[in-house]
Amino acid sequence: MQRAPDGVEVVATREAAAALSSPPLLIVDAVTEFLDSHGLGSGPISWCRIGDGQSNVTYRIHRGRDVFVLRRGPRPPLPKSTHDMVREARIQQLVAAQGFPVPEILAVCPDESILGVPFYVMSFIPGTIITDRIPPALIAPGQRAATSAAVVDTLVQLHQIDVNSSPLAAFGRPDGYVQRQVERFGALWDVNATRNLPDVARIGSWLQQNIPESQSAAVIHGDFRTGNLMFAADAPPRVTAVLDWEMATVGDPLADLGYLTATYAEPGSLPTLMELTPVTREAGYLSRDQLITRYRERMMLDTEALPWYQTLALWKASIFCEAIYARWLKGERPDDVHFGPSLEAGIPFLLDSAREFIGLAPSAAPTRLR
Template identity: 35%
Template sequence: MTRSLVSTNVVKRHRIAGASASGTHSTKATPTTTHWSTCRTLVCPPVLTQMSPVSEPMTIVHKTGFNSATQCGRRSRMISSPSVRSRRGNGTASMLRPATAGWPHAGSDASITREMSEADVSAGDDGPLPLVDPASLERYLANALPGDGEFAVERHQAGHSNETFFVRRGDAEWVLRRPPRPPYLPTAHDVKREYTVLDALAGTVARAPRPVLFCDDQSVIGAPFYLMEKVDGFVIRDRLPAWLDSDDDRRRIGEELIDAAAELHSVDYKEVGLDGWGRPTGYVERQLVRWRKQLDGATKHTRPLPDYEKVASWLEEHRPPEQAPAIVQGDYKLDNVMYGPASPARLVAILDWEMATIGDPLADVGWMLSFWREPDDTPDALHGALNDVFGSNGWSSRADLIDRYEQRSGRSMTDIRFYTALAIWKLGILLEGSYARHLMGTTDDPFFVLLKEGVPAIGARALEVIRSG
């Protein structure tokens, strides 16, 4: 999870999983009420947009001409998908440019990138260990994935979560994911967990990147890591690409977002080997307990939030019947998916699987709907350039998306108001934790100053959702 739910503007020209970024910028939104359908009236929450400082474009940090017959300096234990082999990309280069503005995991046609520092690629006597040692990785892959060609590693500088690198050898291209440098909680940044769900989903209808291998030998790059395929695509953040800028494609973007969610939720987690991977029952109850504790912990250091208390009480009193459990992505929304490089709009990859688990699939839908804008929504600075993205005609309404998911999944959407309110409530609590850090003086990030008004505005929006029913 990122430090707030907001990420920088990134155009991901390749299919990658879990890459996220966060930054800083926010203002207060004016609450609005939006009709979802004749009998469903829900409210889109204010979105606190962040943006980190933009640095210079990333550079290729290591190139060699490499022969697969070269002796590998290390071998490691490796868990891999049934076919551990190179996934060959089309050679298209990433488009990495400075960022402008965005929204939750939000973005533009740009990526926050930087030239890899010396600490990223080589360790000095007194300096930190490298995040990736290209020579060591090259030797390891020579044995694990034999092949020839020039070898290159690039860092995707985005976010405060697991680290992401692009790896190329000849025509083969992969994405490498590893934890950040410590310290972090033992259960945080578990790349094996990401790999496990991606490996389970390989060959199913789920639109997930295919994993290539997992390595738990920390002598290779200093931490466990995995590789996955890299495929061209576009993440919609603050603009539409020209090939999707039509009424038909705008409608299809929403339909594809819903269809991909329904497909993921249709996968039988037991049949793909994930039985026991998560706790399939009691998901909503655990969410309420966990986030209530988070709320209590944050407000001890900040201020009373009466709207959040009201929302918490309503959620407890209106807990819906338990849904049949499914694989839940955990952070499902427009900027965590990727669309193909041509019309008609086609969702080619669901990204960012760090929070995936077995649970209530409507939690994914409620989270996604809470960020979906409509042309008639009142523009506000909190949504930044996203206002412009949804300012054109042709977009599906939230009511349309609800109905489509119900049709595609066969699940009742009677309680979608609960899941949307839950999503907004969780977002506000998450950001109140950041505001507590600001008040305690543990961060000087100017974004957190804006949470003084931003968090109460989110709570008010959650109440509007509740009262709209």
């Protein structure tokens, strides 16, 4: 039987999906039947992809007057213990029960036979995500400062959830969290590296030798940044939902603050591929130091060791991105024509930025492994 080419994103039927040499991301009749089985709307569906989806993939699904959001992992093969849609959905249900702003989880599908991977459907929340343009209602200098403040205050709200009196406690092991992060991501580099980047080992060794003592345990998002927050469309700035929970766990809250501030754009900072909301370079937004001060005053945590967490954030990001780069080189991301190619130079530069937080000198240039 002649097979269709790789990289087809959406097909109408299971039969059409079976004719592809790599699976599609969305099968219309399968999704329609799943929605029917959970009483979610009626009639034919239409769809559009939301965001760049460098890891998991998100679609807005229209069905009559109803709008839903479907979130699934990327095409198989998937790295072991990643892209756990059932876990991601459950964490959001639990933080929602604590009054934290997330979309409502409407249905969860652990059955891989429907789309080839587990997925879930959640409510669609209208609003705006701030990336490379400022929403008109939030453009005044005072609104810009309030936007930055809302980002920090939402992170504080998350970290103040009492994990000890909630089922959330089962979603992580806070003791030794940062130690395990260094060990786990160091091992991931050995599995996924396509080249020799000496800074990975140098930074990893420094992190291992300087592990700070965690001061508390909290629900941590793992990818907490302005671009993962949905804001109301009008002023004043209000966060209506926090999105993309695939890396959430229970651990050291300063890991979230380190990630937020290491990837935060401010005047004079070096832009990296992790800088996804460049508008905060403009006048009126809080600086990194102001973000840190506002967080510290509300959480009563010592932030002296924050450069360690900032370095960890960019070091982890470089390793995670190298795994994406390896998949792109193997042809496993056929619809990726921009992000994958950018990683050849983008990852070494990300490591340069990680070194800046701890003052390590540059090392040798990268060499190709395979």
